[in-house]
Amino acid sequence: MHLSYGLPPTPYFLLKLHIFKYLHKISRDPSKNTIFARMNYTQGVKDGFPIGLGYFAVSFSFGIAGSNFLSWPLVTLISMTNLTSAGQFAGLQIMTDAAGTFIEMALATFFINLRYSLMAISLSQKVSPDFGTAKRLLLATGITDEIFAVAMSKKCVTPIYFLGLSTLPYIGWSLGTMVGSICGEILPAIVTNALGVALYGMFVAIVVPQMKVHKPTIFAVAIAVALSCAFKFVPALSCVSVGFAIIICALVASFLAAALFPMKNLNDDEVAK
Numbered sequence: 001m002h003l004s005y006g007l008p009p010t011p012y013f014l015l016k017l018h019i020f021k022y023l024h025k026i027s028r029d030p031s032k033n034t035i036f037a038r039m040n041y042t043q044g045v046k047d048g049f050p051i052g053l054g055y056f057a058v059s060f061s062f063g064i065a066g067s068n069f070l071s072w073p074l075v076t077l078i079s080m081t082n083l084t085s086a087g088q089f090a091g092l093q094i095m096t097d098a099a100g101t102f103i104e105m106a107l108a109t110f111f112i113n114l115r116y117s118l119m120a121i122s123l124s125q126k127v128s129p130d131f132g133t134a135k136r137l138l139l140a141t142g143i144t145d146e147i148f149a150v151a152m153s154k155k156c157v158t159p160i161y162f163l164g165l166s167t168l169p170y171i172g173w174s175l176g177t178m179v180g181s182i183c184g185e186i187l188p189a190i191v192t193n194a195l196g197v198a199l200y201g202m203f204v205a206i207v208v209p210q211m212k213v214h215k216p217t218i219f220a221v222a223i224a225v226a227l228s229c230a231f232k233f234v235p236a237l238s239c240v241s242v243g244f245a246i247i248i249c250a251l252v253a254s255f256l257a258a259a260l261f262p263m264k265n266l267n268d269d270e271v272a273k
Contacts, residue, residue: 039128039154039156039157039158039160039161040158040160040161040164041160041161041163041164042164043161043164044160044161044162044163044164044165044166044167045164045165045167045168047150047164047165048147048150048164048165048166048167048168048169049168051144051146051147051150051168051169051172052168052169052171052172052173053172054146054172055146055169055172055173055176056172056173056175056176056179057176058085058173058176059079059085059172059173059174059175059176059177059180060176060177060179060180060183060195061180061195062075062079062085062088062089062092062176062177062180063075063076063079063176063177063178063179063180063181063182063183063184064180064181064183064184064192064195065089065092065184066078066092066177066180066181066184067180067181067182067183067184067185067192068096068184068192069095069096070181071181071185072178072181072182072184072185075177075178075180075181076174076177076178076181078091078092078177079173079174079176079177079178080174080177083141083142083144083169083170083173084109084112084113084116084144086112086113087108087109087112087113090108090109090112090243090246091105091108091109093242093243093246094108094241094242094243094246096242097241097242097243100241100242100243101241101243104241104242104243104244104247105243107243107244107247108243108246108247108250111247111250111251112246112250115145116143116144119143119145119148120136120140120143122148122152123143123148123151123152123157124136126151126152126154126155126156126157127156127157127158127159127162128156128157128158128159130158130159131157131158131159131162135159139159139162139163139166141166142162142163142165142166142169142170144169146169147165147166147169150165151165180195183195207221215261216257216260216261217257219256219257219260219261220253220254220256220257221253223249223252223253223256223257224249224250224252224253227245227248227249227252227253228245228249231245231248231249
């Protein structure tokens with residue numbers, strides 16, 4: 001509607017104006033939006049509770065493994081400043097290798113954790129308007145595979161909700177590492193060695209379900225396993241340090257799988273139809 005001939009605004013025009021102002025207000029103030037109102041800290045904590053329990057069990061194995069050559073405060077500090085299972089285990093393996101270097105550790109953790117950057121880009125499309133740069137930089141530490149999956153299932157993510165969603169997983173990961181590392185120092189070696197098997201069970205539980213539903217994953221895993229065995233048993237390759245072996249296995253398996261099994265482009269499918 002528009003004003004013309006000097007006539008006063010009609011009630012319909014005023015109603016539309018008030019609706020427009022209200023929508024503009026709640027878009028700038030998430031607390032007034034009913035969708036945003038449900039995305040509070042308490043709801044985030046509730047959604048993150050199962051993740052925290054799972055992280056406690058997994059990080060317990062990391063604590064057991066790390067206690068073999070580091071004190072429990074140092075092992076706990078690693079989990080408190082990383083929050084990345086695969087990256088931490090790879091870094092721990094490089095640390096146990098006498099020939100391991102900081103460059104190898106940096107490169108290995110960079111490539112292993114590179115997927116979190118892609119998750120952050122995708123998640124940034126669903127955050128609320130008040131999710132500023134400073135908050136993104138601070139809360140990006142809490143992006144993990146499980147937290148990302150829960151956050152992406154929401155229509156919109158507010159900073160306070162994401163903080164609540166990350167709280168218990170962070171506590172569970174750090175606390176599980178501390179308990180595991182303390183137990184690793186006080187329990188007999190036969191017990192800690194038995195508990196260390198849980199680490200391999202964790203990786204099996206992560207990889208096998210994906211292999212069942214995604215055939216290219218089988219190919220990538222087979223390539224990585226074959227290369228890993230080659231670096232371990234082939235004399236000409238055994239001189240390669242653990243850190244660079246992890247990097248090479250991960251990159252070669254990923255590139256081959258991506259080249260042979262590229263993901264379908266939805267736009268191309270639509271054009272074909």
